[in-house]
Amino acid sequence: MVLTNEFITQKLTEKFGEAITNIEEPYGLLTFEVPKEMNLKVMQFLHDDPDLQFRFLTDLCGVHYPDQTGRELGVVYHLHNMPENVRVRLKVFTNIQQPDVFTATKLYESANWQERETYDFYGINFVGHPNLKRILNVDEMDYFPLRKEYPLEDQTRIDKDDEMFGRGGSI
Amino acid sequence: MSELIQQEQHHVKLPEGSIGKQTTTLNLGPTHPATHGVFQNILEVDGERIVSAEQTVGYIHRAFEKIAERRPLYQITPLTDRLNYCSAPINNMGWHLTCEKLLGVKTPKRVDYLRVIIMELSRISDHLICNSIVGVDTGAFTGFLYVMQYRELIYEIYEEICGSRLTTNIGRIGGFERDFSNTAFEKIERFLKEYPVVLKEFENLFQRNRIFMERTMGTGGISAERALNYGFTGPNLRAAGVDYDVRVTAPYSSYEDFEFEIPVGTTGDNYDRWLVRNQEMWQSLRIIEQAYRKIQEFKGEEATVYHADVPEYYLPKKEDVYTKMEALIWHFKIIMGEIDMPKGEVYHAVEGGNGELGFYLISDGGRAPFRLHFRRPCFIYYQAYSELTKGAMLSDAIITLSSLNLIAGEMDA
Incomplete structure (x- = not known):
């Protein structure tokens, strides 16, 4: 049996129905979104189902979309089924006021530091994480630097027109 | 008391x-x-x-992901150099391949083979450092100094191609900045001729060395199941017995044209990690030899191709820049990064020196990535260190540390 994107989508919608949204295939990689309270259930299903067996967490990272009100912060999981060599990308979104997402450390040991990194840069609070503290930045830091409201360059500089470098001065 | x-x-x-x-x-x-x-x-x-x-960890964190959010594609390449600086060309090419995937660029076969040569050379230099450092930590300094001259030769080859040695910034989107010179080919040839002898000697020094075996066998071991759970990739995962290699499972840069084996270990301990890296160097040599032969076979027009046709991202020829208006405009547009990328979301992985080096790029159609995340293999598998060393002797823990090939630059991004 070949594990195609259609088959995975069908399996997921059979099990979770309407909860699986925004199904896309950018550059062939199946991408979908699940509600944030269901991320563990879906990952557990992807992990355990005898046909799916996504047992390897390749990557976990955060994203910040300041324009999406109510779902500003995202967590992106890249899962891999090594024997069949298929990847999927799973996303959850949360609001920025109370960014709680369940931790995947129970399923994947490798999620530990990656979640700490995501917390460090985006402030996403992984509920149930055994040791959620900053990892790359100093402990005393009181903001989350990769959020878009922190501009990279000093905005008071007037010798540089930021419009010429990418997208405007405010981001 | x-x-x-x-x-x-x-x-x-x-x-x-x-x-x-x-x-x-x-x-x-x-x-x-x-x-x-x-x-x-x-x-x-x-x-x-x-x-x-x-x-x-985090002592040399340099906020690459944040910086990348304001840099056009070419200005991100030097950032990737500084991840795993023992094999910078692999990072550079992984990044360029990611950009090519986003832009939909198809590279000619000759470019792929040239890239393969460079990537395998840097894999050799990466493994060479790691394996000889394991030697140093077990008390054999000679091997380390001896193989350095071949790392030097590899660096000379880089120098011949891109002008720099450690942080190479090698290549362009679509290929290379210039064709390999005759000297570069001569040096590659010299490497292919001389290195196997040296590697054999190096192998003899360690592989069946009683002291080395006693120091490394049975220390820092991990089972395949735990290794997978910890997100191990690359030689460290293969030492535990899982034959996962990105070059084979998701071939990039025409790796499917080459014949090579993936060495695997059984116990995942320091000795197996050393053996796997050692065998990988032999396999890399095989690949370089094949690639070199394939490059010699190109005839006529094809034999001079060293980049794909991507006018929007590949710098025009210098003489055109000085004489033609259009080329001058493109030159500035590319240097200043004034070209909008297509919208999209790409994950691309290459087999780095330490494992799956992934680039997750989200583009919102701007000139710089909206979000760029590096999957740094070191950072992910270093988590297992406390489990690997629990109950071990302090002196074994040192060997485990070096045989995992932890590169602080890659770990801290």
Whole structure:
């Protein structure tokens, strides 16, 4: 049996129905979104189902979309089924006021530091994480630097027109 | 006994529980010669045996992901150099391949083969450092110094192609900045001729060396299941017996045209990791030889191709820039990064020196990535260090540290 994107989508919608949204295939990689309270259930299903067996967490990272009100912060999981060599990308979104997402450390040991990194840069609070503290930045830091409201360059500089470098001065 | 000390030293303020404690807290790092990089391990040791270890990383964090959000594609390449600086060309090419995937660029076969040569050379230099450093930590300094001259030769080949040695910034989107010179080919040829002899000698020095075997066998081992759960990739995962290699499972840059084997170990201990890296160097040599032969076979027009046709991202020829208006405009547009990328979301992985080096790029159609995340293999598998060293001797933990090939630059991004 070949594990195609259609088959995975069908399996997921059979099990979770309407909860699986925004199904896309950018550059062939199946991408979908699940509600944030269901991320563990879906990952557990992807992990355990005898046909799916996504047992390897390749990557976990955060994203910040300041324009999406109510779902500003995202967590992106890249899962891999090594024997069949298929990847999927799973996303959850949360609001920025109370960014709680369940931790995947129970399923994947490798999620530990990656979640700490995501917390460090985006402030996403992984509920149930055994040791959620900053990892790359100093402990005393009181903001989350990769959020878009922190501009990279000093905005008071007037010798540089930021419009010429990418997208405007405010981001 | 402890009560006595307590009475005597009641005026000294010590952390709670530190007097009755039966173990010693030991800081290994952040700057310790044996850690080969800037990271700290807080060890609880009972005599020479490690009870627990806690790692601290981030000493050389340089905010690459944040910087990348304001840089056009070419200005991100030098950032990737500084991830795993032992094999910078792989990072550069991984990044360029990611861009090519986003832009939909197809590279000619000759470019792919040239890239393969460079990537395999850097894999050799990466493994060479790691394996000889394991040697140094077990007490054999000679091997390390001896193989350095071949790393030097590899660096000379880089120099011939891109002008720099360690942080190479090699290649362009679509290919290389210039064709390989004759000297570069001569040096590759020299490498292919001389290196196998040296590698054989190096192998003889260690592989069946009694002292080396006793020091490395059975230390720092991990089962395949735990390794997968910890997100191990690359030689460290293969040493545990899982034949996962990105070059085979998701071939990029025409790796499917080459014949090579993926060496695997069984126990995942320091000795197996050493053996896997050693075998991979032989396989890399095989690949370079094949690629070199394939390049010789190109005839006529094809034999001079060294980049794909991507006018929007590949710098025009210098003489055109000086004489033609159009080329001059493109030159500036590319240098200043004024070209909008297509919208999209790409994950691309290459087999780096340490494992799956992934680039997750989200583009919102701007000139710089909206979000760029590096999957750094080192960072992910270093988590397992405390499990690997639990109950081990302190001197074994040092070997485990170097045989995992931890590169602080890659770990801290």
